[in-house]
Amino acid sequence: MASIYDDIRAAFEVKLNSVSGLPEVAWENITYSPTTGTSFVKPRLVPTVREPAVRGLNPQIYYQGIFRVDCFVPEGLGPAAADDLADKIIDAFEATTDVTNGSTIVSIRYAEREQGMPDGAFFMIPVNIGWYIYN
């Protein structure tokens, strides 16, 4: 039986891939060499909670976590490009919506961004998408 995390990850990655105007994607644990001057996003699945949803035998399990998308744009060109990219991601994963993969339906709790900061040849804004699912 496939891990529920595989399904959760797939649901998010398929949805991310469908965002229009998305730059290159540095997928998790795939070698990626950023090209200076070229924007990219770096998604990661960060589980935080796995616990029984109720007491008793064979309970349904509650999962919770973050789908984190770091948005990188070339440095020195102002924050607008990074802001636009972060907004696109937030719009695609708006709170109270769902992302699906087959019969797996992952609910979005919140989508929020953090402060941008320089990072080598890039300017980066992290976007955190909080999610949960009962399985």
Added chain:
Amino acid sequence: MAKQFSVKYDPNFSKRVEDKLEKMAEEKIENLLLNMASDATRWSPIYSGAYVQSFSFQSNTSSRGRGRQSRKEGGGSEADRQKGFNNLVGDVSKILNSTSIVDLRTVTLRNDAPHAQLVERGAQNMKGPGPNNSWPVFAKLRDKYR
């Protein structure tokens, strides 16, 4: 024959209820803070051990946090994780022993390591346990305890 029922006023009753409620609130807050301390140190990377030992809890009545400089050669171990947790346990008992729960407005978990931002967000040229990696410890804590 007349019957009567009287209730004797206990002048300490409200005080006893107040004390009981304060005690319950204190236990709840202590458990919450200790769970956060456990998660924060459990989720931290160990390279030199400086980051995990730089966590502190600050209340609205306490002063500055603790920050340790990372050693370039690494050398951290699981013992550093335990030390980091023990630091936080000490902070929790100090806060709860020195401040009445009624006066406690905020408790803040912070990490004053000079490289705390790098750990949280990673960097393209980050040294330490794995290039380009980040450990979003605070993002995970916000997710779990928001």
